[in-house]
Amino acid sequence: MKTGTSRPSTALETAGLGHRYRQTWALRDCALHIPAGRVAALVGPNGAGKSTLLHIVVGLLTPTTGNVDVLGEPVGQQAAALSRVAFMAQDKPLYEGFTVADILRFGRHLNPQWDNGLAENRLNALGIALKSKVGKLSGGQQAQVALTAAIAKRPHLIVLDEPLANLDPLARNEVMRSLMTEVAETEITVLLSSHVVSDLEDTCDWLILLNGGRVQLCGDIEELLSSHRMISGPVELADRLLEEVQVIDQSRTARQLTCVARIQTSEPVLHPDWSISAVNLEQLVLAYLRRPNVGVLPHPNLASA
Numbered sequence: 001m002k003t004g005t006s007r008p009s010t011a012l013e014t015a016g017l018g019h020r021y022r023q024t025w026a027l028r029d030c031a032l033h034i035p036a037g038r039v040a041a042l043v044g045p046n047g048a049g050k051s052t053l054l055h056i057v058v059g060l061l062t063p064t065t066g067n068v069d070v071l072g073e074p075v076g077q078q079a080a081a082l083s084r085v086a087f088m089a090q091d092k093p094l095y096e097g098f099t100v101a102d103i104l105r106f107g108r109h110l111n112p113q114w115d116n117g118l119a120e121n122r123l124n125a126l127g128i129a130l131k132s133k134v135g136k137l138s139g140g141q142q143a144q145v146a147l148t149a150a151i152a153k154r155p156h157l158i159v160l161d162e163p164l165a166n167l168d169p170l171a172r173n174e175v176m177r178s179l180m181t182e183v184a185e186t187e188i189t190v191l192l193s194s195h196v197v198s199d200l201e202d203t204c205d206w207l208i209l210l211n212g213g214r215v216q217l218c219g220d221i222e223e224l225l226s227s228h229r230m231i232s233g234p235v236e237l238a239d240r241l242l243e244e245v246q247v248i249d250q251s252r253t254a255r256q257l258t259c260v261a262r263i264q265t266s267e268p269v270l271h272p273d274w275s276i277s278a279v280n281l282e283q284l285v286l287a288y289l290r291r292p293n294v295g296v297l298p299h300p301n302l303a304s305a
């Protein structure tokens with residue numbers, strides 16, 4: 001087990017990554033990376049390949065093509081690399097007949113770095129009794145127990161597949177908040193998939209957008225937002241606008257064009273009739289999802305740390 005203090009600067013890097021289930025390519029030619037210490041959101045529509053990617057990262061699936069480095073080592077069955085990665089699967093597979101204490105015993109038995117004090121303190125702070133049966137806990141509490149079991153492993157990378165699925169807004173907020181507390185106190189890298197983009201805007205700082213098994217965007221969220229704008233104005237000026245910016249997605253009425261566009265400079269000089277405003281994460285993601293053929297951006301700083 002490597003426990004050295006020096007961690008690789010890149011937590012995850014893939015090149016030419018593909019995965020095929022019989023006839024179906026779930027991932028094709030994926031190149032992406034996550035710098036260490038980032039909280040990365042993996043978003044995409046149903047069937048985009050998110051779970052497949054996460055299963056490859058944690059060593060549960062073998063890629064059909066390409067390379068994957070996790071924490072600086074090629075992904076595989078190496079116990080050393082995998083022991084530094086914690087995974088919370090989509091269906092939070094806790095044994096419902098177990099008590100919370102049983103879950104902790106199980107975790108301690110399986111993981112050499114297990115921090116039982118951390119797990120007990122965390123559950124205590126959340127008001128979750130060790131003697132409670134898992135099956136009797138609410139969905140939010142079960143998610144917290146699963147998250148606690150992942151965190152107590154003391155991982156360098158934590159991978160969460162839809163950790164917020166089936167939780168109400170309050171529970172979603174609490175799970176994200178406790179995850180962020182953990183991130184603030186350690187140098188952990190987080191990779192989490194979600195359908196609910198608005199839950200991610202305040203917490204994630206890195207975005208990977210998968211669509212149809214391909215990477216559409218990969219980069220720092222602030223940089224991605226600052227390089228896109230919402231632009232609207234008279235439809236008769238549309239041709240000129242299209243010459244000046246890269247329109248990702250647009251809608252038109254008889255008079256008005258509204259679009260999400262990628263800009264080259266932070267203060268684009270456009271005709272004064274255009275109104276220009278910032279985009280939020282949800283608007284950016286939706287614009288790309290509606291245009292699956294707009295691929296990874298060639299702009300070098302958008303894909304860099």
Ligand SMILES: Nc1ncnc2c1ncn2[C@@H]1O[C@H](COP(=O)(O)OP(=O)(O)OP(=O)(O)O)[C@@H](O)[C@H]1O
Nearest residue numbers: 021024025026044045046047048049050051052053
């Ligand atoms: N075990 C499997 N056998 C065959 N095809 C599969 C299998 N698992 C996934 N697929 C297919 O691979 C593609 C990607 O699926 P995946 O579950 O990775 O997507 P996802 O983005 O996680 O979807 P969701 O958001 O619905 O969970 C889909 O077309 C899916 O039908």
